[in-house]
Amino acid sequence: MKKEIREILNELYELDSSLKKDEKKLVSIIEKMLLSKPKIKIDDGFKNELKQEVLRQASKNSIFIKKDIFKYLWVFASWAFALALVVNIYPNLVNNTKVENINIASLRTSRDIENTSDKNTIINFKTKIEKVSDENLFWDLVFNESEQNEKSSWIWAWGWIWWGWLWIAAETSSAKIWIMQLDPDYKPNLYLYNISSDIELPEIPEKMYVYKKTNESIESWDINFWDLINTDIIDISKLRNLNVSNINLSENISKWYNVNFSFKEWVINIFRNYNSWPEINYSDLKQLTLSDIPSDEKILWVVNKFIEKYNIDVSLYSDPIVDDTYSNRYISSIREENLYISDVFGVTFPLELDWVWVYEYYGNKYWLNASVNIRDMAVSNFWVIEKLKFQWSEYDLETSREKIEEIALNWNYSNKYLRESWNYNEVNVDLWNPKLVYLRKYIYNEEERKSEEFFIPWILFEVLTKQDLEKWIYPWNYVWVPLVWKFVDNNDSATIMPLVEPRIVE
């Protein structure tokens, strides 16, 4: 018997010795598989061409100098010295004219809310609510006749009611309350969502690392720029232990970018200066339509050009993807005349930790981000270019599939707002494609009184609605289930257990 076959069999027998009784059959199958193994002929031309290409990339990487913020220290020192000279010399070149002091207090204005004659103020909120009965929630709401023309408020309020957060909408800017009556013949389409899933969960390991992002301490900096600065306006020397926490640089050309270096956060943000771009009068601009949205390839081309131009190192991240959250909403929206298409589309360079994707709560992959303004197809922002540093610690994961499925299948607030007397449609919602991901989450550290950024294993289910909804879409695209219970806090509890039904204020 071939050594290879013996090896495979021994591995299997270690697991289950009862397989020995079927040894002949197993040998036959394995032998057949080994004999029929395709002997692939790789094209030499392709092999050599690819080799040249990857070696060229390797050379390119070696020329590019890895970003190390400390290397820019001397550049900053030069700038600061130059700034010190200007600040010191300039006042002496200008006439010493004294400026009269302004009484700052007299510039302050105040708004006397209590003197308003409008009776429909927030203060009377409770009184209005008492008139609404519990049973006829949607039908007894009275629309203020004098405001019938304000359609936008009507739609907005209806949205609030559907979600069940408020029985009545408040129009806060004019401190009025709208009580709305719907057309009695109008029956809203309410939906009861039955969530199901027969998808096999991915294999969940017993333990995984949880990551916390840490920042470099700026106390390690031993530079005191303010020694170089001497000014009559303020005595800088009275400020103690000063360090540079943030530097903003701007290009001195007609269309500029600003670059902000945050040394505390270890973040570099690049954003364009709107003062210098052509001034945009938004009311003159043509409203964008669906056909104006460029293809993902075009958006990515713009971002890649930007990266090439500024030699931004994105090697830590995976290939960029265009954020399709808005696109999906546009496609599913039914009110095309009110559709607002954003000028700016987001692009993400996602990150993997231990080969597991990092996600944000909204269901999009996370890390490096860029924005592209689709009106002029230019990068308007490129942010979170940072030096990544983590601490990690291993935690036990929730491996009970029953528990995970129970949480996923009960993920649904809206059912709790529905009453048996109401007419509603049942919608079957399928959960599919469960993925083990790292969820980016801020957790408040009570001891140190600050929020810290963690990356915690969760299971993410995608939502697939089987029925076409004529007017409303299922409000969530994703369902989340935690795997490390220690990191579940009050912000998550609403998503793990349904919200408590709101009660009328007495």
Next chain:
Amino acid sequence: MEDIKLVELYKSWDNNAFEIIYDRYIDKIYSFIFHKVYDKTITEDITSNTFLKVVKSLKNFDTTKNNVSLQSWIYKIAYNNVVDFYRTQKEELWLDNLIDDSFENDLWSDIDNKDKLKEVLTYLESLNSEHREILIMRIWDNLSYREIAQITWKTEDNCKKIVSRTLMKINSNISLVLLVVVSLYI
């Protein structure tokens, strides 16, 4: 030279080290991908993407973390690229159709095994795709269970169980086919 040493040399800007890595893995990765897609053009595309990703990310590869070998890491990248490819496919790819097309492309160096391969693929097609892949990784790609576990994010034991159950299932499928054939002749 060991993989760890090559990685260290590459991180010290020695590009010759990457050339050795490329020569060491190109054939294996090409075969690994081909066993999943059975199309020359697609295999070349995915192989190119894989090595371009490897060259971009190798400087950040940490051999000490989670005891992941360079081989497993490269295979993992290739595996993910294949998964991404399948996500973009609207229609399911039927193995026997692909095999016929690739034979026309004269990709196979050993035509005699074509029938044997078709027979084996008939068994494999009836299996769950994930189980089929793990079986192929063990028997055709000769990867260890540890490496397979790292690539597919499963435990080693689980991978062994999948292979043993899959082989037993193939065995029972063969027996069933024989039974049907025999019964037709009775």
